[in-house]
Amino acid sequence: MAHALSLGRRGLGRCWPNPAVGCVIVNQGRVVGRGWTQPGGRPHAEPVALAAAGTLARGATAYVTLEPCAHHGQTPPCAEALIAAGVSRVVAPLTDSDPRVAGKGFAMLRAAGVEVTTGVLADQAADDHAGFFLRVEQGRPWLTLKLAMSLDGRIATATGESQWITGPRSRRAVHGLRATHDAVLVGGGTARADDPSLTVRDLGVAQQPVRVVVSRFLDLPLMGNLARTAKDIPVWICHGPDASDQSQQAWKELGARLIPCQLDGGRVDPAAVLQALGEAGLTRVFCEGGGQLAASLLAADLVDELHVFTAGMALGAEGHPGLGALGVEHLNEAPRFEPVDLIPVGPDVRHVWRRVSQNRLV
Structure with missing residues (x-):
């Protein structure tokens, strides 16, 4: 199962809105087939692994990192494919919370006489599929x-x-994080000040994440990096209802996808932004600021995981703060996270924090 999970992670950031599933087929102690969800979400991990196994799938055990699907979509159900291939046992950590599946895949397998074992490495699988589950639920x-x-x-x-507070190894680690997410999100202030590309570079990544900008008035540079590349790499802009028709038309002609969102306190509502991105199919979003957008997401309790890269320098009170105003008057109002990891990255340190996890029934 650990091997199947590692395979599934190859699909992170590439197969939305589907989950990034891995599958390993074992016959008499030998791996005879491996697969993971392919870019765009098709084909699923199970048919890829079954195709590799061929006739050796008969009587084998399939280790799958999520309950096999049981519904007819763009492809037939994976549960049916496993049954047709003659697999005798399926091991999966978790039930799929998608109501089209939600136990039906396991029931289909058991009804066909296939032994089903669940709960294996469930915590690790829940972490890997957290974005998919969150979007569904x-x-x-x-x-x-x-x-x-x-x-x-x-x-x-x-x-x-500001260039550069952290070192090159930290920046490379950030590119690795971008690669495992469906989209990279920034605020309009960052887009105007930094003219970012928001792409994954020097890692051999073929499929780039969607670039998402939150800008109430769509007042973004029409000659910047995002504008120039919008027809080649997706650019989505979440804007307010009062963005001018002229700005909307200009960005549409450049190839951007415009997503109108409601306002909250004079700013684009961060909760509305995430709901809209979920409706568009995104399961994992990587926010790189700026300070005001980061603060609004924290204040709205929408941050699931926090990666803080800290450089060994001090800039003093006159420097620009990393977060905008949160409006915290009492300590019990402050957003809180639990430590997950602390990783030295060259001369910098990377702290990983996560909100308290919830146990998932298998």
Whole structure:
């Protein structure tokens, strides 16, 4: 199952809105087939592994990182494919919470005489599928927030100099995080100030994440990196209802997808943004700021995982803070996370934090 999970992770960021599933088929102690969900979500992991196994799938055990699907969509049910191939046993950690499946895949297998074992490495599988489950159950994608700051929580000097606070190894790690998410999200201020590309570079990635910008008025540079590449790599802009028709038309002609969202307190509502991204099929979103967008997501309790890259320098109170105003007056109002990991990254340190996990029934 650990091998199947590692295979499934190859699909993270590439197979939305489907879950990134891995499958390993074992016959008499020998791996005879392997597969993972392919880009775009088709084909699923099970038929890929079954095709590799061929006739050796008969009488074999299939280790699958999520309950095999039981519904007819663009492809036949994977449960049917496993039965037709003659697999004698299926081991899966979790039930699929998608109501089209939700136990039906396991029931189909058992009705055909296939032995089913569940609960194996369930916690690891729940982590890998957290974005898929969150979208199915709450309508929004998993949100990972990245912050890169000095020791005293600053992202720029008093004059605005910010490149680079953290080192090249941290920046490479950020590209790795981008690659495992469906989309990269920034605020309009960051898009205007930094003119970012928001692409994964130097990692051999063929499929780039969607670039998402939150900008109430769509007042983004029409000659910037995002505008110039919008027809080649998707750009989605979440804007307010008061964005001008002229700006909307200009960005549509550039190839961007426009997503109108309601306002909250004069800003685009972060909860509405995530719901809209979930409706569009995204399961994992990686937010890289800026400070105001990060603060609004934290204040709305929408951050599921936090990656803080800290450099060994101090910039002082006159520097630009890494987070905008949160409106916290009492400690019990502050967003809180539990530590997951602490990783040295060259001269920097990467802290990983996550909100309290919930046990999932298998």
